[in-house]
Amino acid sequence: MSEPLAPGATIGILGGGQLGRMLSVAAARLGYRCYIYEPGAAPAADVAAARTQAPYEDPAALEAFARSVDVVTFEFENVPAEALDRIEAIVPLRPNRKALSVSQDRLTEKEFLSGLGLATAxxxxxxxxxxxxxxxxxxxxxxxxxxxxxxxxxxxxxxxxxxxxxxxxxxxxxxxxxxxxxFVSFTSEISVIAARGLSGEISCFDPGENVHEGGILRTTTVPAPIPSRLRTDAVLLAGAILNALDYVGVLGVELFVTPTGLIVNEIAPRVHNSGHWTQNGCAVDQFEQHIRAITGWPLGDGSRHTDVTMENLIGDDMDRVPDLARDPACALHLYGKSETRPGRKMGHANRITPRSA
Amino acid sequence: MSEPLAPGATIGILGGGQLGRMLSVAAARLGYRCYIYEPGAAPAADVAAARTQAPYEDPAALEAFARSVDVVTFEFENVPAEALDRIEAIVPLRPNRKALSVSQDRLTEKEFLSGLGLATAxxxxxxxxxxxxxxxxxxxxxxxxxxxxxxxxxxxxxxxxxxxxxxxxxxxxxxxxxxxxxFVSFTSEISVIAARGLSGEISCFDPGENVHEGGILRTTTVPAPIPSRLRTDAVLLAGAILNALDYVGVLGVELFVTPTGLIVNEIAPRVHNSGHWTQNGCAVDQFEQHIRAITGWPLGDGSRHTDVTMENLIGDDMDRVPDLARDPACALHLYGKSETRPGRKMGHANRITPRSA
CATH class of the missing domain: 3.30.1490.20 (ATP-grasp fold, A domain)
Structure with a gap:
């Protein structure tokens, strides 16, 4: 295995929302600096060493950014292809374009998953x-x-x-x-947060059970109450996806649990909201895992030391922060967004309990 | 109790080393921005919203800094008194001057502690x-x-x-x-990391046992193997110190364990190296606890969910990082310092094990 990216190197992140913010903090913990590229408001900039505010259609800004960093990653998958072309001509992009093109298009994604022999809706x-x-x-x-x-x-x-x-x-x-x-008749939705390193090693966190409200993730509970056999299936299919994409980084896989087994709902080529529980449940969380992968570090092994229920704080849920702050089992993570809007993810709370099985 | 500092407000931190860096990350987690004032190199600036590099003897820079922030705190206790005068004339300083003046002078500190009826060397x-x-x-x-x-x-x-x-x-x-x-004949050294909030509430983390090498902290292990009675004593004396100083924030108290009870070695009016274990052992760590205190939030209750041994990575210990990164129980925290020097604290590793008693 080659040497990891040198200490003090700079990681470029496309997108400056809460995922970029938490990636930046994790990168700092490993001794790296982060540089955020974001056209709009960027809560991530408050915890990053540098920031450019420019559209993805600004070639000069993109190229200056790419020349200032040692590797580029992204916190969301809808960066325009042309912007990625310009960046990739200058500096490595991780995860790679294949992962992005598959997940940017639902049809391509379904065909890719079916091609791997995985069940989809x-x-x-x-x-x-x-x-x-x-x-x-x-x-x-x-x-x-x-x-x-x-x-x-x-x-x-x-x-x-x-x-x-x-x-x-x-x-x-x-x-x-x-x-x-x-229509898929499912009993629950789970997700598995998986990672593949530069050398091809794979690591998965324990699957969590997701509950949505109005199309937005509300809670993730770990461990998901599913049979051991399904946990194994989840890990195996995540591994198949990662290898098929020659993926480097963290990938979120959303799965439906059905009477006949797991069905892949969708994949996200990035750290994922349903993996936020790892911040308080694991020695190495999903954000650090992603940074480890794209910088060539060994991956954390995904062990869970604590059970966690992650709850998103959406819009007016912020009014509950004073109460949550008094809950001894609750770890708060607020995103520093200047404006509270209905449906907007403002933060999350990880409620921890001693590890069960 | 009055309202906490508003979300999005800015916390000024005097000093930009690793303590300021970890304070800045904790503040961001509660939705605040940080502004670092540091005459020299500032690893904290990589995770802060703003930074001034100027000496503590620069009145214009100090005043501009003070006018840009909502509260000022510090990561080390040897800020010149005149600099603090200028800042305090503009914005609240927490903890207060009394705590600083006591801990800046070993004689004053001993006399203060003796005056409280506490045992010292x-x-x-x-x-x-x-x-x-x-x-x-x-x-x-x-x-x-x-x-x-x-x-x-x-x-x-x-x-x-x-x-x-x-x-x-x-x-x-x-x-x-x-x-x-x-000379004090002691069997071990422990420390207790205690906090007092704006409303006077007090919270302590579990005492940890410290091992030093060459005058520098090497490891802290939690829980410290001491009788329950001594844990109670440690909490009571920390509370007495906090109240006597009308303290707001986190305070580190180093104690010698002797056959006749606890002796106070020294106090540090700030987050403390021997409290780094809380990052992976508690829902609210010492850095967030300090930010909660100085911004008027309720304090975390100090519960430990996991046992931890914190090991400082000093100088060439950085060569061990690849091995530590492969240890599933190990959480790494590197400080992003550009140069490794003998005796320099470069990072720390928290090794976690299931909670014992």
Whole structure:
């Protein structure tokens, strides 16, 4: 194995939200500096050594950024391809483009996962109203029309309970290329946060059970109450995905638990909200794990020393902070966002309890 | 109780070393921004929103700094009094001047502690060779001559094993005002990291056992293997010190364990190296506890969820980082210092094990 990135080296992060912020703190813990590139407001800049505020369409700013750093990573997957081209011409990008192109497009992602032999929700490509009507005949209702690109926290999704809603659904998604997903009868959703290092080693954190509200993650509880066999399956399929993508970094895999086994809902080529529990449950959390992977360190082994329930603090949940601050078992992580808005992730609370099984 | 400092407010920190760095990260976790004032190199600046590099003797820089922040704290206790005067005229300083003036001077500190009825090592004021010779007759040898001001990591201390060394000891300390400390027969050294909030509430972390090498802290192990009665004593005496100083923030109290009970070695009016274990042993660590105290939040209750041995990584210990990184129970905290020097604290490793008693 080659030497890890030298102490004091600089990591470039595309995106300056809470994920970039927590990545920056983790990088500092390993002796690295971080440089944030973010077109908008950047809570990450408060804990980073440097920051550029410029659009992803500014070649000069992008190239100056790329020349100032030793490796580039990202906190969200919808960075324009052209921006990535410019960066990659100058400095390594980790994870690689393949992971990004797969996860940027729901259809590509489904085809990639199916190609690996992994189960997904039944799906059909939808480029027109006729496509959607045809797909509804095959997949039935309820089903969900999801735009292929730029989906995030339930945006760009329309739920159909009746085939008559097809035209409205196409209108609601502006006729954008989409995928219709058939109904999956699942008992719970879990996710596994997995990492692959520069040398190809793989490490997974324990799967957590996720509860969503209004399309936004509400809580993740670890350990997920699933049979040991499913935990093994989750790790094996995450490993298959990581290897197939020649992936370097942390990847989030959302899975449905069904009576016939696990179904892959989606993958995120980055640290993931459902992995925030690791900050208070593990010696090496998902943020440090990602930094370790992209800088060539050995990975943390993913051991959990404590059980954790992570709760997102969304919008007015911030009013509960004084009470949460008094809870002896509660570790708070606020993102320093200047404005509280409904549906906006403002922070999270990790409630810790002694390790069970 | 009044409202805590508003989210997004800025905390000024005097000193930009590793303690300031870890304070800055903790403040960010509660949604605050940090502004570092440091005359020299500042590893803390890599994780802070703003930084001034100027001497403590620069009134304009100090005042500009003070006007840009909502509260000022410090990571080391030897900030010149005049600098503090300028700052305090503009913005609250926490902890207060009394705590600083007591701990900046070993004689004042001993007199303060004795005045509270707490046991200290026997001591005598030394302003001349004659004083030292007299003190040696009373306290005997071995004993330690310590300059009253600017002691840190064993600097400014001379050990005397024979009264004939008196003249050499005065020469070695440049005749600076000093205190001669008599020998204390102790079985171990422990420290307690205690905090007092703006409203007067007090919280203590579990005492840890400290091992020093060459005058520098090597390891802290929690829980310290001491009887429950001594744990209670440690908490009670820390509380007495905090209240007597009308203290706000985290205070480190170093104690000798002797057959007749606890003796106070010294106090540090700041987060303390022997409290670094809390980063991986508690929901709220000493750095967040300090930020909570000075911003008016409720204090964390100090519960330990995990046993921890903290080991300082000093100088060439950095060569062991690759091995430590592979240890599943080990959490690394590196300080991002650009140069490794013998005796320099470069980072620390917290090795975690399941909670015992």
């Amino acid at each position: 039944p799906y059909a490509n939808v480029e027109s109203l006729a496509d959607l009507e045809g797909a509804l005949k095959t997949l039935g209702c309820p089903s969900i029309l999801k735009t292929r690109r730029l989906g995030y926290d339930g945006k760009g999704q329309v739920r159909l309970t009746d085939p008559d809603q097809a035209a409205d659904a196409i209108a609601a998604t502006n006729g954008a290329p989409a995928v219709l997903e058939g | 026997p001591y005598a004021n030394v302003e001349s060779l004659a004083d030292l010779e007299g003190a040696l007759k009373t306290l005997g040898c071995p004993s330690i001559l310590k300059t009253r001001r600017l002691g840190y990591d064993g600097k400014g201390q001379v050990r005397l094993t024979d009264p004939d060394q008196a003249a050499d000891a005065i020469a070695a300390t440049n005749g600076a005002p000093a205190v001669l400390e008599g």
